[in-house]
Amino acid sequence: MKKIDCILLVDDSPSTNFYNKKIIEKANIKADIFEAFNGLEALDFLKKQNKFKGQDIVKPNIIFLDINMPKMDGFEFLEEYSKLPKENRCDVIVVFLTTSTWTKDKIKAIENDLIYGFIEKPLTNKELEKIIVHYNQLEN
Template identity: 55%
Template structure:
């Protein structure tokens, strides 16, 4: 555990409240993150990025890491990526996107890694060690706060 948070914000995009609760607990235990926010589907995640809808006028710092589920109502992970691709470069800059999913289908992994915005693909549950590994791989040498 570190002395002060080094990651400004993590956005969890998952429709399962229990999963979000456990992921928040896991991430908080690392001591690396200042703010953790939740969107329950891809539409809400886009609203978060644009600071609109239920996120308008709320504390919505730019996410350094987005953990994205594949299967969600309204808009799943792959559909979110189609919309994300069209965003202004400024909105996408310096964001690490990780699929965090129960899917171990090879076709999903290949599709994910074929997308230029996916940095990693991990199967649930999110473990502290895996979060720290993602931090070390993608965030550690960047200024994030």
């Protein structure tokens, strides 16, 4: 079983991030959990820039990404994320975790090769388990 070292929660709602963190902790996943409140902060995290500069952080293995956020939404984040060097992206699962029920958002997400899944909030233990199983099936 592959070790999950880091999970990045990208959502503009502190209460949603808090809830998701508790679900992950209750699942006994011993990973560092970081928060970004929009796509720009998530990119800063991955590039270790701005408020994340100089911090001892590892590349996330799983990114839970909201769609509707200020400054840079989930789809805009994915567009910029896809431009990052491959070493910043490989072995990372990106999962949309959103309240969006728009069919066009689901279709757009499914068509994007960078997205593993599209989950409607809130995160559940069952959905988290599926993601962990999928992560463990990825090739090194």
